[in-house]
Amino acid sequence: MDVVENTLPTDLETVLERPLFCFLGTASPEGSPRVSPLWYLWEDECIWIIADTVEKSYTTRVARHPETAVAVVDFDPGSGRVHHVGMRGTATIEPLDDVRAERLLRRYLGPDRSEWDDRFASLDSDRWGLLRFEPATVVARDQSFSPSL
Secondary structure, eight states, rough: OEEEOOOOOSSSHHHHHOOOOEEEEOOOSSOOOOEEEOOOOOTTTEEEEEEETTTTTTTHHHHHHOOEEEEEEEEETTTTTTEEEEEEEEEEEOOOHHHHHHHHHHHHOOOOGGGSHHHHHSOOOOTTTEEEEEEEEEEEOOOOOOOOO
């Protein structure tokens, strides 16, 4: 992973460990760009995303064109914080790893699995997998501003 630029006031890991959305950029079969907002886990220098291999088209796009991009933005208009991490790399669809998937879901749904939305309480490995995005290049920018509101 080549960090081309990093102007963040904190280390890259700190931003990527926040429970934010990532935006997965893929190409359609016709070559048109597509973006999917998704939950993620930053682990082992990769972005991990729970992947619905039955109902969501981004998994098919990744299988056809593994060259992908991911953006993570932490934006707070009240303070003016804008931390942006943009990555280019490759993605693969991996079998579901229940332990990793649980770590990912706890970030967004909390520690008590009995309180989770039913859609996530028990993932069927015939339907669900993990998308593994390995960044080749990273640009991390502090684009914060002085709020006027």
